[in-house]
Amino acid sequence: MSLFDSPIHVLGSEPLVEQVVDGLIQSGRAAVAATLERLESRRPRRLRTLILADPPDPVSVLERSVQALGRGRRWGRGPSLRVILMHRRDPPPELPTPDPRFPLRLETFSIESRGVRALLTAWPLHRGMDPLFGQAPHLLVAGLDHPVPAFLLQASRLIHYGALRPRLTILDSDPEAAAEGLLSAYPQAGQIADLGFGRLDRPPLAGMPPVTLVLVCLPDAMDLGLDRARELARTIVEEQGVSPAILIETGGRVTQGEVSDWDGQTVPVSCVREACRPGVLLDGIGDEMARSIHDHYRDSIAAQGRDPDREPAGRPWESLPVSYRQANRHQADHLWAKLAVTDCKAVAEEMVDSFAFTPLEVERLAVIEHRRWAADRYLDGWSYAPQRDNALKHHPQLVPYAELSEAMKDLDRFAVRGVPSLLARTGLGVVRTLILAVRDDPGPELGRSGVRRRLVPLLERLVNRYPDRALVCASTLATPRARQLVRTAMEHAGSGLFWLLHRPIPALLEAQPDAEARSDLLDLAARAERRIALAGPPELRRWYRERAEILVTWDHLTEPDPFAESGGFLAKRVGLVAGGPVWNFEY
Known part of the structure; x- marks a missing residue:
């Protein structure tokens, strides 16, 4: 912003205006809370951005604001006025067509x-599971207050990760009414996932797949919501022996605390504050990939000799109808699920030479892409019919992937093969991960010399041996040495972290010797990109055997292979001994 520009003006409903202004100021942007009367009386001529934060009468407020700001300006000259109309939920209000003489950029923002x-980007459904280990998402929602309907809608679009059926469990004081309401609004919801409904105090979990993520959204978030979250945590441990993350919707209230106060599960979140972050509100963060998909579509139209501007779905992003923007966003949001089911990560493009999915990966991802597409159609009210009828919302391709013609399968395959190119348009490349399993050791943390002799050489050799892979440490974080290796890998090699929960979190924390050890564990746990629940030590060993590529132990590799008794072994092992790492393979 120029020194001569007016600060961003925000007017509308409280407390939303205050939240938007606070967020802008904290990000270093000049912003003021305004009123319509002040805008009409002062008419700041250099105003570039006006945010209408959910005003009670959006059409009237918009018209009066634009009229006031238009007085004294040279129409058709100078920079345009950007007006962002924030509304609570979709669809956006119907707005009058702006006067083409006035340089106005009008945007609606749900x-x-x-x-x-933004919330499901920070907490994607695969964060609580491992689809390549045969786990499926099980989302549990307690309460139906807003924004739960929007959360369920978005989660249903992203919930497919493989052949296993996902599950949605909804808890409410009146589960029958909740079921009736959901199926009335979305009759085809049962085609997307297995549905379950129950009372808040009696979740139907017996015999169900392990819960992988919980959202609690109740009227009194900080009291009733927190109590309900703790009760759910205990119930899920008793019924299933797992400790999924439990997100508590705070409705915009700010929470504070230290890591040492955390229980490892409950996480306060706020959809309103996520939306009010300046990057999301002003800079389009979260839409970069959707815009890239749309630009790619426009390029494909132009390559066929047609003018994209003359087609409803091909217009520039700024003038693209909301429905087409949303379709691009839905496709973009699922890209990260596709990377998760192939053990891939997105990194800066300059770190990658080239990348392509294998034919087997393409076929597996094409199945998932078809299910994502079908879920989007089901949620929009479409159903299967042999002949397509847009008026009745009938579609012949709403069948399992295996029943599609080869030509239709190729459309899904084409979408999958294009993922690396789409990421490249936003400056990202794709790399495969290298999963390093870290076995627990009862010994204390290594001293500085021990880190230099054992851990640093290990990480340096792995980076040099696998320059085209992204390191991920997989650990229970149960012991000081395991945590020390993980932390060193994160700091020195940019490693990711899979937290392997082979026992419930309360038991894991209780086993720590003191408060310092618990805080150390929780600090790393908060940085984990995955929280994978495993049913005890036998399943932990099976996970090591099936999913890890290299196993790090704390011996001279003379001990028996830890997987010999279970019928398998890891070919690659590294022993961290006093003299330095010992390898049983060429590095």
Whole structure:
């Protein structure tokens, strides 16, 4: 912003105006809370951005604001006025067509849909599971207050990760009414996932797949919501023996605390504050990939000799109808699920030479892409019919992938093969991960010399041996040495972290010797990109055997292979001994 520009003006409903202004100021942007009367009386001529934060009468406020700001300006000259109309939920209000003589950029912004998209970007459904280990997402929602409907809608679009059926469990004081309401709004919801409904105090979990993520959204978030979250945590441990993350919707209230106060599960979140972050509200963060997909579509139209501007779905992003923007966003949001089911990560493009999915990966991802596409159609009210009928929302391709013609399968395959190119348009490349399993050791942390002799050489050799791979440490974080190796890998090699929960979190924390050790564990746990629940030590060993590529132990590799008794072994092992790493393979 120029020194001569007016600060961003925000007017509308409280407390939303205050939240937007606070967020802008904290990010270093000049912003003021305004009123319509002040805008009409002062008419800041250098104003470049006006945010209408959910005003009670959006059409009237918009018209009066634009009229006031238009007085004294040279129409058709100078920079345009950007007006962002924030509305609670989709669809946006119907707005009058702006006077083409006035340089105006009018944008609508759904607080709920953008907020839940940002939330599910921070807490994607695969964060609580490992689809390549045969785990499927099980989302449990307690309460149906807003923004739960928008959250369920977005989660249903992203919930497919493989052949296993995902599950949605909804808890409410009146589960029958909740079921009736959901199926009335989305009759085809049962085609997307297995549905379960129950009372808040009696979740139907017996015999169900392990819960992988919980959202609690109740009227009194900080009291009733927290109590309900703790009760759910205990119930899920008793019924299933797992400790999924439990997100508590705070409705915009700010929470504070230290890591040492955390229980490892409950996480306060706010869709409103996610939406009000300046990057999301002003800079389009979260839409980069959707815009890239749309630009790619426009390029494909132009390559066929047609003018994209003359087609409803091909217009520039700024003038693209909301429905087409949303379709691009839905496809973009699922890209990260596709990377998760292939053990891939997105990194800066300059770190990657080239990348392509294998034919087997393409076929597996094409199945998932078809299910994602079908879920989007089901949620929009479409159903199967042999002949397509747009008026009745009938579609012949709403069948399992295996029943599609080869030509239709190729459309899904084409979408999958294009993922690396789409990421490249936003400056990202794709790399495969290298999963390093870290076995626990009862010994204390290594001293500085021990880190230099054992851990640093290990990490340096791995980086040099696998320059085209992204390191991920997989650990229970149960012992000081395991945590020390993980932390060193994160700091020195940019490693990711899979937290392997082979026992419930309360038991894991209780086993720590003191408060310092618990805080150390929780600090790393908060940085984990995955929280994978495993049913005890036998399943932990099976995970090591099936999913890890290299196993790090704390011996001279003379001990028996830890997987010999279970019928398998890891070919690659590294022993961290006093003299330095000992390898049983060429590095």
